[in-house]
Amino acid sequence: ALRAHAGPRPGERLLVRGAAGGVGSVAVQLGKALGARVTALAGPGRLDFVRELGADEAYSYTECGPADLGPFDVIMDTAGTEHRAWRRRLAPGGRMVAISFDLDRKAASLGHLLASTVHGRARVRFFSGDPRHCLLTELAGLVDGGALRPVVDSVRPLAEIAAAHRALEAGGVRGKHVIRVAADETA
Known part of the structure; x- marks a missing residue:
């Protein structure tokens, strides 16, 4: 953007x-x-x-x-x-x-x-x-080139997606929240 x-x-x-x-x-x-x-x-x-x-x-x-x-x-x-x-x-x-x-x-x-x-x-x-x-x-x-680095606040399993969303709503984020989707979690 x-x-x-x-x-x-x-x-x-x-x-x-x-x-x-x-x-x-x-x-x-x-x-x-x-x-x-x-x-x-x-x-x-x-x-x-x-x-x-x-x-x-x-x-x-x-x-x-x-x-x-x-x-x-x-x-x-x-x-x-x-x-x-x-x-x-x-x-x-x-x-x-x-x-x-x-x-x-x-x-x-x-x-x-x-x-x-x-x-x-x-x-x-x-x-x-x-x-x-x-x-x-x-x-x-x-x-x-090192001019841009991804910033990850936390990595959570799919089962904790609601907790990640609550953390976003509460503010105080530093970078992205990443949700890890494992093959056995999607079945």
Whole structure:
């Protein structure tokens, strides 16, 4: 989503909301690989972690809101809240990619999506999946070259998928939760 729909360029200011999570941790690293100056917004206990991933600056979402940061050339929003307020932190010509909605404010989030689509606002894009081979090949090259490393929070058997989901809902994720599916578990 970040590369294909917002295309941060060298020297541009990139904000990654939800920077410690599965998608955010990749976005921080990808932004750095593309030459952006990366600002990470994460939970208070995750700031050192996102700096280790390459963030130039890291702030706690409990202490910084939209009025405290910016402007940014690109915003990668994995958190899904306060879309309108964060959109206002875009610099002229800035782009925003959102991959989630505010589940507590479904109507407002859906309205924001529809307004962005109907009015053709290229500045804000909502995104869900893009399996293009060229993008996957590029990501694989970054992994092979060491510019991007997969971050795994936990590995659990399929029988513990509910516990993994509860952990995601509770927040505080560092990377991806992996569910191991063994041949004998699928029968």
